Amino acid sequence: MRIVLVGPPGAGKGTQAAYLAKNLSIPHISTGDLFRANISQGTELGKQAKAYMDAGNLVPDEVTIAMAEDRLDQQDAADGFLLDGFPRNEQQARALDAYLDRKGIRLDGVLDLEVPEAEVVKRIAGRRTCRNDSAHVFHIEYKRPKRDNVCDEDGGELYQRPDDTEDTVRNRLEVYHRETEPIIDYYKQQNLVVTISALGPVPEVTKRAMEALRHTQHQH
Ligand code: AMP
Secondary structure (H helix, E strand, O other): OEEEEEOOOOOOHHHHHHHHHHHHOOOEEEHHHHHHHHHHOOOHHHHHHHHHHHHOOOOOHHHHHHHHHHHHOOHHHOOOEEEEOOOOOHHHHHHHHHHHHHHOOOOOEEEEEEOOHHHHHHHHHOEEEEOOOOOOEEEOOOEOOOEOOEOOOOOOEEEOOHHHOHHHHHHHHHHHHHHHHHHHHHHHOOOOEEEEEOOOOHHHHHHHHHHHHHHHHHHO
């Protein structure tokens, strides 16, 4: 399957993407993770991206699209992928369509995770992420790690992403409404969108998502 995941920051995209990708045996491709890996490796791309990310703004399309296409070109994505955090605006969505056209393939579905705005800010401001794996996410109130600042999964250090502070979250939400939400309409025109609520326990949201994706696959 070839799937795009959209939703506001704090909807649980990264968490759900990891489970869904595992269930569907497809690679989880997160442009945010790719940028963060570049930053921790000190690459030129990482240096270019960092200031935009820290402010909660989008990294320019040119670099983002090139990076996403490079990743999609890798062998493990030949038969399917789950894109998390890309595309994030209409220009990126058009670039992705052009890329898929060139390869003679198409998306099976766009999964839209819905969550109320007040919930988003609460979720993100208390979020602590594992340095080793951004799918290992904890929360200082809702999902406390067994030991403070230590990941239950792999012992990695938990930290607050620099773009998870309250001010930056508000900006990320604005950017989401302005830039990213319009791609939902763009994909609705292609009849690809399924919307589910991202509220409730993680496994329940995953179940909802799997069910919703089964329907998209039947349609195409
Ligand atoms: P995420 O991990 O998906 O929340 O992404 C973290 C940050 O990385 C975003 O706030 C952006 O600054 C940057 N980023 C990730 N994906 C994209 C994208 N498709 N276009 C532009 N910037 C992106």
